[in-house]
Amino acid sequence: MAAVAVTPAPLQLQPLIDEIVGSSGADGAIASFIGTVRNHNQGRTVSFLEYEAYEPLAVRALQRILDEAGRAWGDTRLGVHHRTGRLELGEASIIIVAVSPHRAHAFAACRYTIERVKQIVPIWKHEHFEGGDIWIEGATADPDDEAARENAHRIACA
Amino acid sequence: MRVTVRLFARLRDLAGSGELVREVATPATVETVWRSLVADMPALGDYERTMSVAVNADYSKMSSKVDDGDEVAFLPPVSGG
Numbered sequence: 496m497a498a499v500a501v502t503p504a505p506l507q508l509q510p511l512i513d514e515i516v517g518s519s520g521a522d523g524a525i526a527s528f529i530g531t532v533r534n535h536n537q538g539r540t541v542s543f544l545e546y547e548a549y550e551p552l553a554v555r556a557l558q559r560i561l562d563e564a565g566r567a568w569g570d571t572r573l574g575v576h577h578r579t580g581r582l583e584l585g586e587a588s589i590i591i592v593a594v595s596p597h598r599a600h601a602f603a604a605c606r607y608t609i610e611r612v613k614q615i616v617p618i619w620k621h622e623h624f625e626g627g628d629i630w631i632e633g634a635t636a637d638p639d640d641e642a643a644r645e646n647a648h649r650i651a652c653a
Numbered sequence: 654m655r656v657t658v659r660l661f662a663r664l665r666d667l668a669g670s671g672e673l674v675r676e677v678a679t680p681a682t683v684e685t686v687w688r689s690l691v692a693d694m695p696a697l698g699d700y701e702r703t704m705s706v707a708v709n710a711d712y713s714k715m716s717s718k719v720d721d722g723d724e725v726a727f728l729p730p731v732s733g734g
Contacts, residue, residue, distance in 0.1 A: 546733070549659065552710045552726070577734075619729065630663040632729050632731075636728060
């Protein structure tokens with residue numbers, strides 16, 4: 496199992512944890528995040544989501560985020576998998592695992608990763624709701640935008 | 654020369670296709686490819702202010718050079734997670 500993946504297959508947390516933890520025995524903390532499909536968004540009743548990705552660039556962008564986190568929290572290892580295709584309510588769209596000797600670094604790296612995913616990874620939500628559908632558009636992706644990166648870091652350490 | 658254009662999310666819907674092969678004059682930049690696309694499909698034009706661009710699956714700039722056979726992608730604001 497790769498630390499980074501963009502896949503139409505259902506996401507499974509425990510295998511990713513096992514992969515990132517490995518067998519060193521030097522870690523004291525595992526932080527994980529599961530993003531799920533919720534039933535409402537901006538006043539709309541959501542039926543389901545479709546996620547579209549530019550897969551080769553999405554994989555590169557995820558790897559870049561892990562490299563950034565590795566520089567910020569050098570003792571921490573990360574894995575992140577993002578789902579694509581149709582997702583029903585409650586299904587996991589993203590899973591993140593951060594493993595570290597210390598909890599503060601694990602929590603921070605995990606939070607940093609999800610904030611950066613929302614900034615620079617070329618993946619899009621197509622929301623299907625009661626009465627229509629809409630492409631959700633968030634951030635203009637610019638991996639070299641230092642202000643955005645610093646903002647993600649600030650949120651991660653808050 | 655010939656380039657492959659990739660479009661995603663609402664840009665893909667507006668164009669009616671996620672992948673187009675386009676002829677562009679040499680030398681060309683990402684911007685040259687975009688202008689030729691918008692000339693044929695004016696509805697895409699609004700995205701110029703907010704989109705990102707990529708060449709051969711690497712983030713790039715409008716001013717970047719494009720070579721024969723390259724894949725040029727235009728990306729609306731992202732919404733993963």
